[in-house]
Amino acid sequence: MNPGDSALLTDLYELTMLQAYHDEGLQDTAVFELFVRALPPQRRFLLCAGLEPALAWLEQLHFSAAELDWLRASGRFTPGFIAWLADFRFTGAVHALAEGATFFANEPVLRVEAPIGEAQLIESRLLNLINLSSMIASKAARCVLAARGRLLVDFGLRRAHGAEAALLAARASYLAGFAGTATVLAGERFGIPLFGTMAHSYIEAHAHETEAFLRFAASQPDKLTLLIDTYDTEAAARRVVALAPELRRRGVGLAAVRIDSGDLAAHARAVRAILDGGGLGEVRIFASGNLDEHAIAALLAADAPIDGFGVGTQLSTSADAPTLDAVYKLQRYAGVARRKRSEGKATWPDAKQVWRELDAHGRLLRDHVTLATEPAPAVGARALLQPVMQAGRRLAPPPALATLRAAAADSLGRLPPALSGLAPTGAGEAYPVLISDGLRALADRLDRAPH
Amino acid sequence: MNPGDSALLTDLYELTMLQAYHDEGLQDTAVFELFVRALPPQRRFLLCAGLEPALAWLEQLHFSAAELDWLRASGRFTPGFIAWLADFRFTGAVHALAEGATFFANEPVLRVEAPIGEAQLIESRLLNLINLSSMIASKAARCVLAARGRLLVDFGLRRAHGAEAALLAARASYLAGFAGTATVLAGERFGIPLFGTMAHSYIEAHAHETEAFLRFAASQPDKLTLLIDTYDTEAAARRVVALAPELRRRGVGLAAVRIDSGDLAAHARAVRAILDGGGLGEVRIFASGNLDEHAIAALLAADAPIDGFGVGTQLSTSADAPTLDAVYKLQRYAGVARRKRSEGKATWPDAKQVWRELDAHGRLLRDHVTLATEPAPAVGARALLQPVMQAGRRLAPPPALATLRAAAADSLGRLPPALSGLAPTGAGEAYPVLISDGLRALADRLDRAPH
Numbered sequence: 001m002n003p004g005d006s007a008l009l010t011d012l013y014e015l016t017m018l019q020a021y022h023d024e025g026l027q028d029t030a031v032f033e034l035f036v037r038a039l040p041p042q043r044r045f046l047l048c049a050g051l052e053p054a055l056a057w058l059e060q061l062h063f064s065a066a067e068l069d070w071l072r073a074s075g076r077f078t079p080g081f082i083a084w085l086a087d088f089r090f091t092g093a094v095h096a097l098a099e100g101a102t103f104f105a106n107e108p109v110l111r112v113e114a115p116i117g118e119a120q121l122i123e124s125r126l127l128n129l130i131n132l133s134s135m136i137a138s139k140a141a142r143c144v145l146a147a148r149g150r151l152l153v154d155f156g157l158r159r160a161h162g163a164e165a166a167l168l169a170a171r172a173s174y175l176a177g178f179a180g181t182a183t184v185l186a187g188e189r190f191g192i193p194l195f196g197t198m199a200h201s202y203i204e205a206h207a208h209e210t211e212a213f214l215r216f217a218a219s220q221p222d223k224l225t226l227l228i229d230t231y232d233t234e235a236a237a238r239r240v241v242a243l244a245p246e247l248r249r250r251g252v253g254l255a256a257v258r259i260d261s262g263d264l265a266a267h268a269r270a271v272r273a274i275l276d277g278g279g280l281g282e283v284r285i286f287a288s289g290n291l292d293e294h295a296i297a298a299l300l301a302a303d304a305p306i307d308g309f310g311v312g313t314q315l316s317t318s319a320d321a322p323t324l325d326a327v328y329k330l331q332r333y334a335g336v337a338r339r340k341r342s343e344g345k346a347t348w349p350d351a352k353q354v355w356r357e358l359d360a361h362g363r364l365l366r367d368h369v370t371l372a373t374e375p376a377p378a379v380g381a382r383a384l385l386q387p388v389m390q391a392g393r394r395l396a397p398p399p400a401l402a403t404l405r406a407a408a409a410d411s412l413g414r415l416p417p418a419l420s421g422l423a424p425t426g427a428g429e430a431y432p433v434l435i436s437d438g439l440r441a442l443a444d445r446l447d448r449a450p451h
Numbered sequence: 452m453n454p455g456d457s458a459l460l461t462d463l464y465e466l467t468m469l470q471a472y473h474d475e476g477l478q479d480t481a482v483f484e485l486f487v488r489a490l491p492p493q494r495r496f497l498l499c500a501g502l503e504p505a506l507a508w509l510e511q512l513h514f515s516a517a518e519l520d521w522l523r524a525s526g527r528f529t530p531g532f533i534a535w536l537a538d539f540r541f542t543g544a545v546h547a548l549a550e551g552a553t554f555f556a557n558e559p560v561l562r563v564e565a566p567i568g569e570a571q572l573i574e575s576r577l578l579n580l581i582n583l584s585s586m587i588a589s590k591a592a593r594c595v596l597a598a599r600g601r602l603l604v605d606f607g608l609r610r611a612h613g614a615e616a617a618l619l620a621a622r623a624s625y626l627a628g629f630a631g632t633a634t635v636l637a638g639e640r641f642g643i644p645l646f647g648t649m650a651h652s653y654i655e656a657h658a659h660e661t662e663a664f665l666r667f668a669a670s671q672p673d674k675l676t677l678l679i680d681t682y683d684t685e686a687a688a689r690r691v692v693a694l695a696p697e698l699r700r701r702g703v704g705l706a707a708v709r710i711d712s713g714d715l716a717a718h719a720r721a722v723r724a725i726l727d728g729g730g731l732g733e734v735r736i737f738a739s740g741n742l743d744e745h746a747i748a749a750l751l752a753a754d755a756p757i758d759g760f761g762v763g764t765q766l767s768t769s770a771d772a773p774t775l776d777a778v779y780k781l782q783r784y785a786g787v788a789r790r791k792r793s794e795g796k797a798t799w800p801d802a803k804q805v806w807r808e809l810d811a812h813g814r815l816l817r818d819h820v821t822l823a824t825e826p827a828p829a830v831g832a833r834a835l836l837q838p839v840m841q842a843g844r845r846l847a848p849p850p851a852l853a854t855l856r857a858a859a860a861d862s863l864g865r866l867p868p869a870l871s872g873l874a875p876t877g878a879g880e881a882y883p884v885l886i887s888d889g890l891r892a893l894a895d896r897l898d899r900a901p902h
Contacts, residue, residue, distance in 0.1 A: 010634075162614075166454075201483070205481065342681060
């Protein structure tokens with residue numbers, strides 16, 4: 001069974017709290033919001049992703065008979081509560097930021113309204129899903145900005161943190177603008193274009209590099225890509241040139257060579273010269289090997305003649321910022337606004353809305369966070385949180401991934417220069433997210449209340 | 452379906468290479484080894500984990516009818532090859548390092564011998580599984596060393612990279628010495644002890660903190676843990692003291708309080724004094740809030756009276772080293788040693804063995820990497836790679852997790868001071884891993900061969 005679909009993929013305290021809510025008869029409507037407390041210093045913006053996997057999960061969430069048996073046998077819960085869990089379905093409403101939209105610290109990306117037990121139980125897995133996809137999409141977006149139109153492919157399966165991380169990293173990076181992935185299952189599940197060449201082991205399994213090239217060409221005659229750094233990159237490039245007439249004779253379409261080690265810029269230049277000199281000007285150069293947005297930017301700044309990049313570990317683990325500080329907080333219960341006041345972790349209370357203002361060029365100008373009941377804070381400001389689920393069912397079929405990808409491209413095109421750079425945000429450069437007067441007044445009022 | 456069980460959870464190039472091997476009739480035995488090229492600077496040793504999940508996956512690996520249909524429809528593969536995939540099973544042999552053993556750079560932790568197609572196909576997922584579990588176990592081991600016997604609990608589900616990462620992080624951290632996890636599914640799947648208290652939302656859902664404490668106590672009268680930092684930590688501790696007689700009257704066993712924010716050492720001291728002054732000397736203090744091994748060590752160095760720690764994000768993402776540089780390389784094919792010679796990525800060729808020497812106190816002295824055919828390099832040196840799978844079946848039933856946990860505890864007890872510290876390895880401090888003369892001679896010979 002898919003561990004991601006199990007209702008037991010939750011923290012124990014969600015279930016013990018639910019038992020207590022059940023015992024007390026607490027079942028009024030709660031409003032929880034999911035947001036990121038602070039951006040990682042290495043991120044100037046975040047790109048929203050993970051909503052569709054989260055909504056699909058909410059729609060199917062239930063306890064199986066085996067899971068109920070296990071909970072019963074644990075001795076931690078009452079029979080009445082287990083019976084309640086047997087009927088558990090998520091029946092609430094969700095407002096959300098669209099996948100592919102940019103967002104910033106303290107802006108709710110998801111607002112859940114449901115009976116408190118339902119809204120509480122989903123906390124752990126909802127965070128787990130949204131944190132992962134938005135983290136990867138945000139990392140991928142930086143690679144897309146750095147690559148200035150070059151082809152980008154997700155190579156991250158082997159270092160992703162498990163199966164689901166690999167699968168959702170492929171989805172999130174494609175959404176953010178990658179051309180595709182090497183992970184076959186992501187092709188099958190999501191229809192994402194697949195890319196792949198050969199490994200060094202294939203070359204090494206043959207007595208001679210030339211033999212390996214010819215054998216692989218016979219098997220993969222369309223859009224052939226040859227890996228040329230197993231022994232000596234430039235020597236292999238010359239081999240490719242020498243083989244070209246024979247490949248043409250056999251009807252093989254040589255598309256690209258891949259370089260995976262050494263000084264990629266220097267090798268790419270040398271290989272480009274060898275290929276061009278051999279009449280292979282149309283053969284592309286594809287690079288890989290522990291790349292990230294900084295390495296890609298540096299290679300392009302050095303005018304390295306590289307046409308595409310495979311990005312693996314750094315993408316699929318978001319290695320420089322392997323987590324977002326995403327939290328899910330109770331903001332309102334039984335019609336009363338609530339506020340967590342723990343030191344350094346206080347939250348803005350009550351159900352909220354996020355508004356965005358664009359400048360005359362259609363680029364991000366500033367955002368506002370207001371009470372959900374407040375009017376638009378400025379003429380032309382657009383409300384970013386929109387209803388996506390009612391009574392536990394999605395309000396519309398899942399959008400095509402291509403649609404979300406187009407939305408992400410639109411979002412990246414609207415970044416002002418202060419947000420599209422790769423360096424950490426400098427002093428005074430943070431994007432303005434204004435907290436409304438109504439929200440501040442409510443927070444002050446709650447802080448003066450007894451507890 | 453569990454994405455982790457799908458044969459399509461692989462890189463496309465594994466399948467295109469397999470098509471080529473199939474076309475060529477290449478089916479001789481290949482020896483691949485999985486090893487870490489270099490330790491992250493933040494790690495002085497690694498702790499092996501993930502073997503049992505990997506072996507279980509190998510035993511069940513096959514292509515379903517639906518997967519074969521999808522591959523056929525992709526148009527990338529020949530009918531003959533699809534038919535070969537339909538019969539695909541892993542029939543090879545595996546030697547492995549035991550889970551719970553320490554290991555170092557360039558030491559194979561897994562050696563696979565199988566017909567080349569089988570040994571090749573498993574590359575991506577094998578790396579994905581071993582990288583994840585060993586990375587988390589290594590991070591958890593550092594927390595265990597730092598905590599000097601205090602209780603440690605995995606709180607990492609919400610920030611883990613997806614479902615499988617959360618589940619396997621619970622397993623790997625328990626193996627490394629954590630007392631348990633908050634992730635319920637890990638209790639169900641692996642029998643790992645579960646821990647959990649309440650969230651701030653529970654407190655906030657009640658009109659008054661005292662009411663929340665009493666209600667939760669009524670629902671969870673055994674080993675009650677109360678979260679006391681929602682509003683004012685010390686005031687809440689005084690509330691707990693004031694409530695104690697009433698709780699006793701009701702038969703509630705108050706076990707602990709949890710602090711999740713602010714200066715944990717200062718709060719723990721103040722709370723300890725309040726509890727002790729109120730006759731609650733036996734009530735434990737549990738701390739959480741973005742902890743890692745360094746924070747734990749600092750709290751204990753400051754004599755903070757904390758009895759247990761919840762470790763979340765930093766553990767389940769191994770945030771300071773969110774990947775190991777694990778690779779899987781062809782070392783021998785059709786009876787001939789092979790060597791990848793790419794710049795900066797050259798590997799030691801042929802099937803190998805790892806040997807460990809202990810000092811007079813039973814602590815790690817030095818390791819040796821030799822050809823598998825070489826004799827023990829020193830009297831008393833122990834061979835670490837042992838056979839675990841033959842003809843695609845495990846040679847023994849999976850060991851109990853408690854056995855692996857005991858092995859890990861034994862491993863940590865054998866670390867010399869140079870390896871058990873938390874700071875990055877200083878110059879000259881790296882653990883000695885000696886490469887045998889036989890291995891060096893073979894590498895030299897291969898480097899002189901044409902390619």
